[in-house]
Structures are given as structure tokens and as C-alpha cells.
């Protein structure tokens with residue numbers, strides 16, 4: 319229960335609705351007691367009519383009519399209150415589910431990239447959907463059934479004891495067995511349904527991968543073997559489902575058996591007592607038979623509630639584990655909220671990735687003045703992207719210091735820093751929305767003209783207007799698939815529209831031809847004259863006009879200077895230049 323205490327703040331938040339729910343539940347249960355009583359009274363009236371000569375047919379008729387009216391009235395009142403009971407408890411639990419989901423999502427957004435490395439996407443999704451739903455069962459149905467069961471037990475059993483104490487004891491005899499059996503059954507059902515759930519996830523992952531990689535499967539002619547794997551997995555899943563159904567099928571027979579047993583006891587003991595004159599009339603037996611049926615569900619629900627709470631406890635424990643994690647990267651105590659000018663300095667910076675223990679940067683020092691352009695070149699895996707990630711504070715340095723406008727990056731307000739940066743990653747990621755929305759992501763209030771202007775600067779406008787829906791073309795699963803180069807250019811437009819003070823391009827022109835790259839860089843130079851830009855590239859053409867160039871190898875700077883200086887030096891840059899020049903001439 320300890321983990322579930324976390325939800326107390328939400329129970330407190332919705333206390334008004336929940337308390338109202340408790341009162342309504344008590345009311346609903348009290349009204350539900352009247353019909354059995356009235357049915358008992360009616361049976362007693364019939365008995366009286368049969369045994370007495372003074373009680374006339376008209377009197378019996380009148381009493382029965384009144385009782386029928388009261389039964390309908392009480393049943394209606396109980397039905398309306400039961401409806402309201404669900405409206406209060408279940409609606410409150412939906413509000414809590416909504417709040418908890420938002421809290422988990424917000425926490426996800428705050429946590430740093432390291433967190434995403436340590437946890438699988440499937441787990442993150444499960445926490446926010448499946449686990450939150452199970453925790454809701456505690457604040458919703460479990461709470462509602464507990465109140466119902468408790469009210470019914472207290473009110474009904476006290477009433478039964480007053481009416482016929484010995485008969486009550488006998489009637490209740492099988493109930494602990496019923497409750498225990500249902501509990502055991504729900505535990506077994508739970509275990510089996512967890513296994514079924516696991517197989518369902520496996521099946522989903524398998525199918526999703528097969529759909530995503532359908533072109534690879536088809537081109538390698540692997541349809542038959544993938545199909546065979548699917549059939550195996552699906553077969554196993556079927557067997558687990560059948561196991562579950564077998565256990566579930568025991569539930570109702572068990573209930574019917576125990577209700578039957580209680581009914582026999584009521585009839586047998588009740589009749590003996592009636593003949594001994596210990597109970598006043600046959601109506602009491604009829605009343606008790608109805609009570610047995612009324613008590614069955616609440617008694618069974620004790621078992622359900624216990625497993626529901628146990629499952630919610632396990633889910634909430636997992637949710638709390640995520641909620642308690644502190645983001646590695648957050649604002650310092652007194653973050654500096656100045657406007658960023660864009661003077662970036664790396665001073666002896668080293669960085670090691672926590673998860674792989676790879677030291678990606680070793681004692682790196684360089685400076686980019688505000689409004690200047692730095693191009694980073696180097697072999698794959700030499701640490702180029704890492705430099706850009708450190709500037710956006712996606713990670714904090716392991717050693718050394720990064721300053722921006724002379725202030726250590728850790729002291730700058732994170733929001734201010736990140737909103738001053740326009741980052742175009744290596745793998746352009748576009749959302750499954752329209753092209754327009756994707757470009758606007760960089761500036762929510764952008765006008766049509768600004769969107770078009772940004773697309774023109776990224777040399778993608780002509781492509782976009784060729785699509786039948788132009789800027790409203792939807793991308794992703796339900797829409798069209800852009801080519802690698804088109805994707806890169808749309809994501810450049812997204813960065814350009816933001817007009818950030820610092821632009822970080824991570825090899826984001828690798829999929830476009832050299833001419834288009836040159837055209838984009840030319841426009842980019844004009845529109846971002848006073849902006850600081852750091853451009854990772856594999857092409858000398860991008861570096862030609864840069865103020866400074868650094869060449870990385872295995873996390874170290876091996877060459878530094880401008881184009882002129884580096885082409886006159888033996889080394890990586892000169893040989894790359896010559897290679898690319900030759901390729902152009904051919």
C-alpha cells in the first residue's frame with residue numbers, strides 16, 4: 319500500500335466528489351434493502367390470508383398493491399443512486415488518471431537523454447498507459463466496490479441479525495469460503511493474464527517490426543519464414559489464452575455452487591426454525607434468500623478488490639520509480655536569464671558517454687565568436703555530433719568548461735539557452751503532420767509568408783508545391799514519405815524559421831547534392847549574417863567560407879584554421895579537398 323499513498327494528493331484534490339460518492343453509495347444500498355423486505359412482507363401477507371378468516375381478499379389486494387408500488391419506488395431510487403455513484407467515483411478516477419498521465423509525461427519531458435538510454439521505449443509507454451490504468455482501478459472501481467461492500471455488510475448484516483440472528487449465522491457460513499476461493503481464482507487469473515499480456519506485446523512488437531521492414535522482408539524473399547515465425551508466436555499466444563479461459567471458466571460455476579449452498583442452508587435452517595416457531599413467518603425465509611443473492615457479489619468482490627489493489631500497488635511502484643528520478647540536466651539555483659549573443663567557447667572539454675563508457679571528446683578547446691561560422695570535419699565517430707549536443711546541453715561535460723557569452727553553460731537558464739538554438743540533427747525527424755505544421759514547429763505563430771520564405775531558403779519550396787496538397791501535405795504513416803534530402807531540407811526550414819542566435823547543423827545536408835548544398839549555404843549565409851553557426855559536414859564545399867574549421871579524430875582536434883591555412887598544410891583537410899576536387903572534375 320505504501321506506493322499507493324502517492325495517490326493521496328489526488329484523492330485529496332477530488333475529495334468533494336469522492337465524499338459525495340460515499341454518501342450516494344450508502345443511500346443506494348439502503349434503498350436496495352427495501353424490496354427484499356417488502357417481498358418478505360408480501361409473502362407473509364399471503365400466508366396470513368391463507369391462514370386467517372378475518373383477513374379479506376380486498377385487504378390482501380390493497381397491501382400487495384402498496385408493496386408493489388413501494389418496491390418499484392425503492393428499486394428506482396436505488397437505480398438512480400447507483401448511476402450517480404458511478405458518476406462520482408468513476409468520473410473522479412478518470413480525472414485522477416488524466417492528472418497522473420500528465421504528470422508522468424511532464425516528468426518524461428524533463429528527464430535527460432541518459433534516462434531514455436537506460437529505459438526501453440516499450441517500458442516508457444507501459445508506464446504511461448497500462449500502469450496508469452491499473453492505478454486508476456485503485457482510486458476508482460476498488461474504492462467504489464469497497465464502499466459498496468462495507469455499506470452493504472454493515473447495514474444488511476446488522477439488519478439480518480436483528481431479524482433472525484441464528485438464521486443469519488447459518489446463511490453467512492459459506493461466504494468466507496466463497497471470498498477466499500474467488501481471491502485464489504483472481505490471483506491465478508491475474509498470473510495467467512500477465513503471461514497473455516506478455517505474449518500480446520511480443521506479438522505486437524513482431525508485427526510492428528514486420529510492417530516497418532516490409533520492403534526488406536519482400537526484397538529478401540523472406541515472407542514464408544517471417545510468416546512461419548508469426549504462426550509459432552501466435553500459436554503460443556493461443557495456448558496461453560486457452561489456459562486463461564480455463565481458469566476464468568471456473569468463476570461462475572463456483573459462485574453458483576456457493577450461492578446454491580447458501581440457499582439450501584437458508585431454506586433448511588429457516589424451515590426448521592419456522593416449524594419450531596423461532597421465526598414469525600415464511601416471509602423471513604424469502605427475504606433471506608434474496609439477501610444471500612445480494613451478498614454474493616460484494617463477498618466475491620473482496621477477492622477482486624484485493625487483487626485490484628495488489629496490481630495497482632505494483633504499477634504505482636513502477637510509476638513512482640520514474641517520478642522520483644531527478645533530471646541530470648536542470649537549471650542551477652539562480653539561472654541567468656539573459657538573451658544569448660552566441661559567443662561559444664570550449665575550454666579543455668572532455669566527455670564520456672555514461673552508458674557505453676566511450677570517451678567521445680578529449681581535451682577539446684576552441685572558440686566561435688558571436689556571428690562567426692565554424693565548420694567541423696572528421697571521420698565518422700570522431701565526436702562531431704557530441705560537440706553539438708553539449709552546446710544544446712543535452713549532456714553535461716565530464717571535464718573542462720563550455721561558456722556562452724562568457725557564462726558557464728550550466729549557469730544559463732536552460733529555456734533561454736535552448737530557445738536561442740536552432741538544431742538540425744543528423745537524422746531529420748518529422749512528425750506525422752502536415753509539412754506546414756512541421757516547419758511551424760520552430761515558431762508556433764509563424765505566418766504563411768514566413769513558412770514559405772523558410773522553405774525557399776532551405777531549397778524545398780519547389781518540391782512542396784509540386785505535391786497536390788502543397789504545404790498541407792501530411793507526412794508519415796498516413797501521408798507521403800519524403801526523400802532523405804527533402805526531409806533534411808524541411809527540418810532545415812524548421813530551424814531557419816525560428817531565426818535563432820545559434821545555428822547547429824549536424825551533417826544535415828548529406829542527402830542533398832553538392833549544388834543544392836551550395837545554394838542552401840549561400841542563402842543561409844545571407845539570412846543568418848549575424849548568427850553564430852556551427853556546421854558539421856563531410857564536404858569541403860561547406861567549409862570554404864567558414865571563419866574557422868576544426869578537424870577531429872578520435873575525439874581530439876588534429877587540425878584547426880581557415881580554408882586557406884588548411885589547404886596549405888599536409889593533413890586530413892588537404893587530402894579531403896583534393897579528393898573532392900578530383901571527384902567534381904570527373
Ligand SMILES: Nc1ncnc2c1ncn2[C@@H]1O[C@H](COP(=O)(O)OP(=O)(O)OP(=O)(O)O)[C@@H](O)[C@H]1O
Pocket residue numbers: 671673674676677678696697698699700701702703704705744
Ligand atoms: N548516445 C550515445 N551513447 C553512447 N555513445 C555514443 C552516443 N553517441 C555517440 N556515441 C559514441 O561517441 C563517439 C562519438 O560519436 P559522434 O556521434 O559524436 O561522432 P560523429 O563524429 O558525429 O560521427 P558521424 O560522422 O558518424 O555522425 C562514437 O564512438 C559513438 O559510438
